[in-house]
Amino acid sequence: MILSNELKIEKFVSLANFTTWRIGGTAEYLAEPKTVDELEDVMQWAHSKHIQCQIIGAGSNLLINDSEIEGLSICMKKLHGLKIDKENGLIVAAAGESIPNFCRQAAKAGLHGMEWGIGIPGTIGGAVVMNAGAQGGSIADCLSSIQVLSLTSKKIFNLKKEDLRYSYRTSILQKEPLIVLSAIFKLDPGHSSKKLYQLINKNLMNRIKSQPYKLPSCGSVFRNPEPWKAGKLIEELGLKGYRIGDAAISEKHSNFIVNLGNAKAEHITALINLVQERVKEKYGFRLRTEVKQLGFDKRD
Numbered sequence: 001m002i003l004s005n006e007l008k009i010e011k012f013v014s015l016a017n018f019t020t021w022r023i024g025g026t027a028e029y030l031a032e033p034k035t036v037d038e039l040e041d042v043m044q045w046a047h048s049k050h051i052q053c054q055i056i057g058a059g060s061n062l063l064i065n066d067s068e069i070e071g072l073s074i075c076m077k078k079l080h081g082l083k084i085d086k087e088n089g090l091i092v093a094a095a096g097e098s099i100p101n102f103c104r105q106a107a108k109a110g111l112h113g114m115e116w117g118i119g120i121p122g123t124i125g126g127a128v129v130m131n132a133g134a135q136g137g138s139i140a141d142c143l144s145s146i147q148v149l150s151l152t153s154k155k156i157f158n159l160k161k162e163d164l165r166y167s168y169r170t171s172i173l174q175k176e177p178l179i180v181l182s183a184i185f186k187l188d189p190g191h192s193s194k195k196l197y198q199l200i201n202k203n204l205m206n207r208i209k210s211q212p213y214k215l216p217s218c219g220s221v222f223r224n225p226e227p228w229k230a231g232k233l234i235e236e237l238g239l240k241g242y243r244i245g246d247a248a249i250s251e252k253h254s255n256f257i258v259n260l261g262n263a264k265a266e267h268i269t270a271l272i273n274l275v276q277e278r279v280k281e282k283y284g285f286r287l288r289t290e291v292k293q294l295g296f297d298k299r300d
């Protein structure tokens with residue numbers, strides 16, 4: 001179905017290609033808008049047909065069920081745009097910009113503050129929603145404000161960082177029906193881009209050494225139950241390498257569940273449940289998932 005110019009709404013598209021786990025059922029409808037106008041057009045179309053919408057970024061923190069995913073799935077990955085004000089350390093990024101590209105461009109402009117993001121394969125929109133972070137840094141440290149579109153009122157407005165009530169991997173955006181369109185970041189200007197690149201490369205090498213980058217995953221599955229590390233607890237339970245179907249707890253990093261080839265969402269879910277039960281038995285509390293779910297009845 002063609003809405004305008006090249007904007008298409010496709011029917012019955014496999015969502016497995018839209019997640020880094022390479023898992024997911026079939027979207028009833030799928031759209032990949034490249035501009036805010038296109039996004040408004042697809043939402044208008046969905047509204048006129050009383051179809052619900054759900055948002056996907058790069059699908060790098062998303063477990064999508066194996067069944068048909070009803071309604072319109074909107075993938076934001078093609079909504080690109082990056083404006084850099086070198087002097088003042090400001091970057092305006094569209095929601096679909098990739099986090100690693102953002103980090104590289106910031107380093108190139110001598111802006112310090114996002115070197116930790118290099119190995120995170122998500123979009124800026126997803127990072128803002130998740131308060132993505134690593135090595136002690138997080139989005140909350142350098143975000144200034146965002147522009148959102150309300151799924152209910154269809155209005156566009158701005159929110160300040162303080163409105164988002166950020167804490168560890170959490171923001172109000174995980175509960176509110178809002179689509180992140182763009183974000184403004186305030187970084188520290190005037191740094192040597194050579195040094196920033198060196199830091200970025202070092203961070204990337206450390207990640208490649210300690211995380212299973214060659215296999216499909218969604219990064220850390222569980223939140224760290226401060227002061228402990230979820231991966232350490234899972235390892236202590238002897239679950240490293242434990243496998244259900246083609247889903248396995250990574251040998252390299254126990255908080256990662258990897259897809260060894262043909263894993264289904266049901267295998268990942270079974271493995272998540274098993275880890276939660278074993279942790280509860282041994283340590284007396286339930287590990288909470290970091291990964292978001294789509295197409296399931298219950299959310300963690």
Ligand SMILES: Cc1cc2nc3c(=O)[nH]c(=O)nc-3n(C[C@H](O)[C@H](O)[C@H](O)COP(=O)(O)OP(=O)(O)OC[C@H]3O[C@@H](n4cnc5c(N)ncnc54)[C@H](O)[C@@H]3O)c2cc1C
Pocket residue numbers: 020054055056057058059060061062076095119120121122123124125126127128129130131132133134178179180181213217218219220292
């Ligand atoms: C190998 C690997 C390493 C990782 N390492 C890290 C790490 O170090 N630190 C970390 O924090 N995360 C890490 N992650 C997880 C993930 O990359 C981040 O959480 C990322 O921010 C998710 O972005 P995304 O675009 O993929 O969002 P998705 O997974 O597509 O979506 C996540 C949630 O955000 C919502 N969403 C996405 N975009 C928008 C938008 N524009 N507007 C409104 N809602 C939106 C979705 O509906 C969903 O609820 C890793 C993942 C992988 C695969």
